[in-house]
């Protein structure tokens with residue numbers, strides 16, 4: 001029972017801290033329990049009880065008589081850290097009730113209704129999911145800039161499933177000759193136009209809300225991003241999309257895939273992610289050799305695989321036409 005009870009309580013405590021803004025409240029420095037309770041508008045008793053568990057888990061620590069974030073909490077769950085994954089905690093709060101349907105998804109082999117349908121019904125879900133993806137994107141962004149070469153004569157970037165727009169923004173900032181098109185479902189793009197406008201890039205980055213299977217991607221492109229999107233599609237859909245990407249790429253153009261590649265045997269994180277996908281979208285992760293088959297069928301050459309560090313960040317696959 002400890003394998004069931006303790007992960008549930010650990011997850012519930014960390015998610016609740018995120019929802020209450022507890023880690024952010026400690027970002028600028030340690031506080032006493034009553035000060036923290038006031039800042040997060042909670043009872044002293046509740047705050048102390050939650051803090052006790054977060055200390056035991058290594059998320060908070062005592063400094064003198066005061067409560068403080070540990071180094072790792074400060075780094076991953078506050079606006080003053082390297083990446084703020086708080087949107088991931090808020091998303092996990094929404095994912096909890098969905099996980100209640102896991103046995104039914106296992107029984108039928110597919111979700112009762114996909115995440116994308118749920119987002120159409122409950123618009124806040126799309127916004128929240130995009131903010132969560134944006135946290136991943138700020139973590140992945142420097143790796144992409146480092147590994148993806150952009151030549152001066154390359155002008156047109158297509159970001160399929162580009163969601164929050166952060167990757168297109170980062171590349172347009174770094175390479176002033178680039179303009180970009182982002183294709184994604186309307187539910188994922190609700191805040192993207194505002195972010196792009198804030199970055200003063202509305203004249204260079206354009207949104208095409210729609211299903212990427214049906215949407216016109218808008219002519220020829222020099223660089224195509226397919227970042228963390230393949231696991232949301234079936235093998236047959238990926239084969240078709242990669243073929244279509246091949247057709248849209250200019251000669252010498254590059255496709256950049258980011259994925260969590262399935263290894264044999266699967267480790268626990270891979271296997272957990274595949275179970276999540278079974279429930280949320282009915283799809284799965286794929287092996288590197290499957291991507292290689294799709295790429296070579298679409299006429300891609302010089303395929304390169306880059307495993308990112310740390311491994312949980314996934315892999316990049318770069319391929320040229």
Ligand SMILES: C[S@@+](CC[C@H](N)C(=O)[O-])C[C@H]1O[C@@H](n2cnc3c(N)ncnc32)[C@H](O)[C@@H]1O
Nearest residue numbers: 133137161162163184185188211212227228232
């Ligand atoms: C896991 S997120 C990755 C977001 C972004 N590319 C990134 O790397 O942060 C997958 C994205 O693909 C989009 N997506 C999934 N199926 C799609 C479809 N059929 N048409 C357009 N976008 C789709 C989702 O809305 C979501 O924004």
